[in-house]
Amino acid sequence: MSTRLSTGGRLLNRDRALTFTFNGTAMRGFEGDTLAAALLAQDQMLVGRSFKYHRPRGIVASGVEEPNGLVNLGTEGKFEPNQRVTTTELFDGLEAKSQNHWPSLDFDVGAVNAKLARFMPAGFYYKMFIHPRPLWKHVYEPFIRQAAGLGAAPKARDADTYEHLYAFCDVLVIGGGVAGLQAARAAARSGAKVLVLEQTAHWGGRAPVDGGTIDGDAPQAFVDAALAELGAMDNVTLRTRTMGAGVYDHGYVLGYERLTDHDPKADGPRHRLWRIRAAQIVTATGAIERPLSFAGNDVPGVMLAAAVRDYVVNYAVSPGDRTVVVTNNDDAYRTAIALKHAGLDVPALLDARTHAADSALMEQARALGVRVLMGHGIAKVQGGKRVTGVAICSQAGEGAVLEEIPCDAVAMSGGWSPVVHLYSHCGGKLLWDEAGAMFRPDPNRPPTGASGEGFVSVCGSANGEMDLAAVLTDADAVGRAAATAAGFTAQDSAAPVGDTPEEAPMAPVWMMPQGAKKELRSKAWLDYQNDVKVSDVQLAAQEGFESVEHAKRYTTLGMATDQGKLSNINGLAILSDALGQPIPQTGTTTFRPPYTPISMGAIAGEARGEVFQPLRRTPIHDWNDSHGADWEPVGAWRRPYAYVRSGESTHDAVMRETKNTRENLGLLDASTLGKIVVKGPDAGRFLDMMYTNMMSTLKPGKCRYGLMCSENGFLIDDGVVARLDDDTWLCHTTTGGADRIHQHMEEWLQTEWWDWKVYVANLTEQYAQIAVVGPNARQALERLGGMDVSNDALGFMEWAEGKLGDFDARVFRISFSGELSFEVAVPASQGQAFWDALMTVGADLGVMPYGTEALHILRAEKGFIMIGDETDGTVIPQDLGLHWAISKKKEDFLGKRAQERTHMTDPARWKLVGLETLDGATLPDGAYAKGEGTNANGQTVVQGRVTSSYHSPNLNKGIAMGLVLNGPDRMGEVLTFPGTDGTNYEARIVSPVFYDPEGSKANG
């Protein structure tokens, strides 16, 4: 069993005991523990179940690469799934629950999947759930959804806060091991501004555990001295618990700082996302140990050799009384030695290599009484939820068992893979290092920055240097080079001298034993979390998934939350072997940021709730809000959909507002409509290019409805243009179009007609604009006093400027409802007072505010189109019967050439018509009109669609507009519109002008 040793524990504070719960059971640990260490100290080796087969899973690693130890952490607003126990620092009151099992971790029904493993090979889901098709919706999909995901989704709103901060530096060092610290030192001595990030809470990385000496002292002495020196420098910032998450273009880096995960009661944000710009980046991210692929390598108790060493040295945790070590390199001997020093038993060290002479570490292990078996490996691990022993075999053979050795833990090492992720994120290329059987950064092909020069360099074991002396020399040189590249002069000083015993070369071992039979290969795990075995990758290769990217997706190798940190190299070695090609030819999958998962909260930062997207408010927003506005989002604006009174439904309100505007007096807050001023000697010429209509001939004092098309010919916006004076026009745009059309105008002026003398300015928010609409509209304005708004003084499609009461008003006699209508613009600061004044004078004229839905019904009753309803980016003005608004005199305007293309002049284009149901019902918006027969894909042929549909309270029936094949020539014909509810709607093609076709009401 795994236990806490009575002495030792480099990172522990035994004076402070902490209590926590795992699956509801109270447990104890010490300050300095990770959750993984504390669980192991309580003999909680089984921590979860795998994704596909629900196999029992134990802790494998001691750092970020851990694939198995994932738990649901916390409760309510502090709940978070998939938290790695190896990187979770223990705190008092921590609550953890294991994942992916039912009903309990120990007894899991889903484990039956493991018995069926034979029938669930690579690509199982693709193969199994294709046929029969009808089963997909009701059987397969619900089943897969139930099985999907490891952790539970949080239900409560996140109770924590998060923030983004910016940092700028000359040299960014990612990784605070001895390499990172030395690189930082070498760079900082030049005076460069240096920022150092370390993902854990501790500086020094592996060196204090792995031993050796630096300048004759223990590595910890070097770490302390380096920290003291760096800490005293003004140009250096050190940050622990901060991971370099991703490296992006031109020296942009995301850092992920975990501020209060280890102390959730502390004040302040939980996580911080650092947005860093660095001239040069040094990654000193170390290396990750690889598992070995032998049968049963996933049984709880089988761990990485270096992780076993970490638990013993750092946390005084013994993973087992008897640990068998299995390796292909010298480093794992350190684990055997550490176990012996801790008084634990190492019944055997199985070394897959065969070689002539013993290295220093081998001699040391033998001297401590470890039985070293060269050329040996594991045939099979015995045990289910816990290792009980190993059957050993010759590495060279097919797995014939030579001996069975009882043990309760296995420490395995398949060699080390440099952490090249950050170097690769932004395009750095890798080299295959035959001697180390690893990919290492190619220094000649780094990611390049704005100048075309490389901006990322790598040092230490991340650079493939596995010997302490070489690590330090490399780090020193890389640190100086980074400072020089950032424009500083590196100082001369001697690099520290590391010393460790010389090691015998490692030998690549991708399968154990080398000739493992099928039954062994199908129990040899590559990806523990997603349950991918050696046999699965071989099957993928056999089925033709030869590209590493295809094999990855087919088998799901490396697609779990650990992103294949343990499995990728082993998997592609197996794939290469199956394809009979060298590993570099197979290549790696793409390394993508973030290096390990970061919280959604950190990504969002402060941008949540009201801050997520600041609201745009009209001057009348607060009044609207306090008068029942049912808000509708329109871009970043909020507009009242309707003003709902107490006791009525939103629909009732819309009907009331629509009727009242036709019968009495309606007020619309139209302040959101775009108001763009176009001014200059060439303004008329410019607008003639922007609009399909002729705007240069518009007389001052007059208004004209205009259409705007893209260069592709499609309608993009519409609105009324008023000519203010000889060289000034005011262009009204749709609410959503204001910013877009302003930019559209700027683009053409700056990039095509830059010699034209025109200025454009977006004045949308400078004015409050109120539509005063209905038979009593003129009377209301007259009661305010001031300017003459009679039909003689201000005719339809005219505008005038003057005083209305005390208000500075610009009055446009335009109508989007067919009623007598004045749109009045006043300075934004006068908007609310003007609205109040209209409500007062209109009180006995039946005044009511109306919202956007009433606006829509009123315009639809008149057959007026709405951008975004009748148009969808594929509609040209000709489709909408708007030929009258397209100038034939102009040689050119945006969209004119495109509208001459054959597809645009095709008579079979669908055209705008009105639609009226036979029974008065309202057509479903977006419904399609059925045609004759089916098309080549077996789909019903369609011949039109509904673009707008409403119930009209003024006509007391459903009215709609739609685009229909040859529509204007088919008046009176009845079309069938199948609804999504299974019923068919019958509607007659009619004129789109349903109300007041003579247009008599617009004059009041």
Added chain:
Amino acid sequence: MLILTCPVCGVTAEETEFHGGGEAHLTRYGPGSSEEDFETYLFMRENPKGVHLERWRHVYGCGKWFHAARCTTTLEVFGTYSAQTTEPPQELKDKISAKRPGWSWREFSA
């Protein structure tokens, strides 16, 4: 995330302050143009692995459009220049030629 210098206001800023506007130096074809010319103008675009001339707008800054010469593979920015021109300045072309001998992009080359 790229860093670009707006040649209009002189500010060097992050990509999020700008908005990409596609290929530079398009010739507009209007009414009277052939179907082929018009199709090329509307739809045909360069997609080089290497030197590319492109349009950007300093949308959260001075609001002005400008041009950039950039390498699509290394992300090297050779320079930015005015939008009010039909070809890159000779000085910039020389700079690109020095770094990418033999380069060509549409009608422009070393």
